[in-house]
Amino acid sequence: MKKFILTFSVGLIGFIAVAQVPKAIPQSQVEAHVRFLASDALKGRDTGSPELNIAAQYIASYFQGYGLQTLDSTDGYFQPVSLFKESTLSSATLTFQDEEFQLVEDMLVLSGDSLTEEVPVVFVNYGMPDDLEGKELEGKIAVALLGRPGDTNPQSAFFASAEKQKQITEMGGVALVELYRSAQIPWSLLVRYLNTEQMKVGNATSDEELPVVWLNDGQSTLKSLFEENSGEMASLSIGSKVRQPVDTKNVVGILEGTDPDLKDEHVVLSAHYDHVGINPQATGSEDSIYNGARDNALGTTALLSAAKYLSENPPRRSVLFLAFTAEEKGLLGSQYYVQNPLVPMEWVVFNLNTDGAGYNDTTKVTVIGLERTSAEEAIYLASLSASLDAIMDPVPEQNLYDRSDNVNFAKLGVPAVTFAPGATDFGPEIMKYYHQVTDEAESLSFNYVEKYCEAFTKAAENIANSESAPVWKEGDKYEEAGKQLYGR
Ligand SMILES: [Zn+2]
Known part of the structure; x- marks a missing residue:
């Protein structure tokens, strides 16, 4: 010291x-x-x-x-x-190509409305403003790498996520999916921390935001899956939460x-x-x-x-x-x-x-x-x-x-x-x-x-x-x- x-x-x-x-x-x-x-x-x-x-x-x-x-x-x-206090989600799944991702085991929903959509995905690299420029995201799911280039610290990834969420909302996207890979916090720990009742600033009846989903990419296989199949259809279903x-x-x-x-x-x-x-x-x-x-x-x-x-x-x-x-x-x-x-x-x-x-x-x-x-x-x-x-x-x-x-x-x-x-x-x-x-x-x-x-x-x-x-x-x-x- x-x-x-x-x-x-x-x-x-x-x-x-x-x-x-x-x-x-x-x-x-x-x-x-x-x-x-x-x-x-x-x-x-x-x-x-x-x-x-x-x-x-x-x-x-x-x-x-x-x-x-x-x-x-x-x-x-x-x-x-x-x-307001928000309960944990009842259910969520994402299906893409032959993969089915399940809540908790493979995915977490950080924020956003309940929805059921079958729409194309667009791979947007890190989802930085440069990456998003010229992309057509209206009615689509944007899939991005976690955080910013060179910075996958989970804490800064939260801040980065909020910025991406804002921009993708403006571009008319229906959801943001980020591929979670971090040496600092393993998936199981992240689940324990995030899959609990959460408190947030705001009104319990205020409008919801664009859903943000983190997918567990512990095997490092998801980038190529989404990049190579960008433009293909995915179905995303997110259940409801109770707010008080x-x-x-x-x-x-x-x-x-x-x-x-x-x-x-x-x-x-x-x-x-x-x-x-x-x-x-x-x-x-x-x-x-x-x-x-x-x-x-x-x-x-x-x-x-x-x-x-x-x-x-x-x-x-x-x-x-x-x-x-x-x-x-x-x-x-x-x-x-x-x-x-x-x-x-x-x-x-x-x-x-x-x-x-x-x-x-x-x-x-x-x-x-x-x-x-x-x-x-x-x-x-x-x-x-x-x-x-x-x-x-x-x-x-x-x-x-x-x-x-x-x-x-x-x-x-x-x-x-x-x-x-x-x-x-x-x-x-x-x-x-x-x-x-x-x-x-x-x-x-x-x-x-x-x-x-x-x-x-x-x-x-x-x-x-x-x-x-x-x-x-x-x-x-x-x-x-x-x-x-x-x-x-
Ligand atoms: Zn204190």
Whole structure:
């Protein structure tokens, strides 16, 4: 693990940040928040559960108590989030040439309407815009290779799929079939992950989209089958799914900045407050509750701590506090938020998110994306003022940056990082608690939790008071999106 190296000189401002310990949020209060949010009574804070709504009420009551304001377009401190739950498919088959592909065994349906069609297929290579140019897809099934050329990482394949789906819909296609071949995630694991009830952003009665089917090409035979027989007829039948609306919300409050020239700039502080609920397979006296103390009662507590401290010490920029629902269902609360922002996205100069799986080093905080924005120094010094060393993501191969709510802001160009408890690897000490029933308040060091909350709070304060707003480092993947968002 490469340690973060202090590459800047600690000047006068740095000295002040280190010397001035923030007004501490009393440990007893920090502990009370974590213990309540991670209590058995909240049954693991599953999205859609009444217990998660109790957690929302709890957060809102503290936002109110700390003097945060509500926004005009919200229901008090709540932003209702429109989500629906979708059952697994009853049936699906695809027949082509002499092959018959069956649901689960050979194929998965990622999205889309039920249908029964007998139409020609067109092989479109990767289905990139270049591949699609000039193709006649009206009333046909497009068959494509997974992902993009040279990138079959399943996570990026999802994003690529959505882009192909959009373009093929515009071209009048009836379905998109992609040939799944990935060394990273075998088919059986993909099935376990995807062939379950799913939650999605949207209205349960809204129109469906173009079906997207992934076919298991583990034997590497399907490319030639479809390429050589492009233009031949296939029959595709997709059964129905049951959709139900989910009652859930983001919790949001705002603190106005004190500087007339800077208060239109907003720093978003965020933490997801949901977790994964209970284990229905637990038997007898076995613990069934995923308390989610680390993930993310701790982060929610850091958010509450920052709300308290900053409302007593208001910074120059405005601060928007967001507690997200449905992170564990696929970052859905933050997805909904950025699609339905409460202040214009171009006014949001930074997203400081807090989330984490666990920690193995109580002298550190791990900041996912630390080195990617110019807020690096402000965060490093803030951590130091809480006697913690801020380190970079020790496991970039885990794609943690893309696995928490910060990424929904980053994709739109907002410089964003995720503050996480001190982890120097993603090893046994982390896995012992990560999405396990053992992730309980009793197993935390509250001494550390208090410091963590201080570091987060101080980082927020430094960023909200800094002379200029943070920007992406040159050459970052999201730098261009940032330039477009802010028009500079
Ligand atoms: Zn989390």
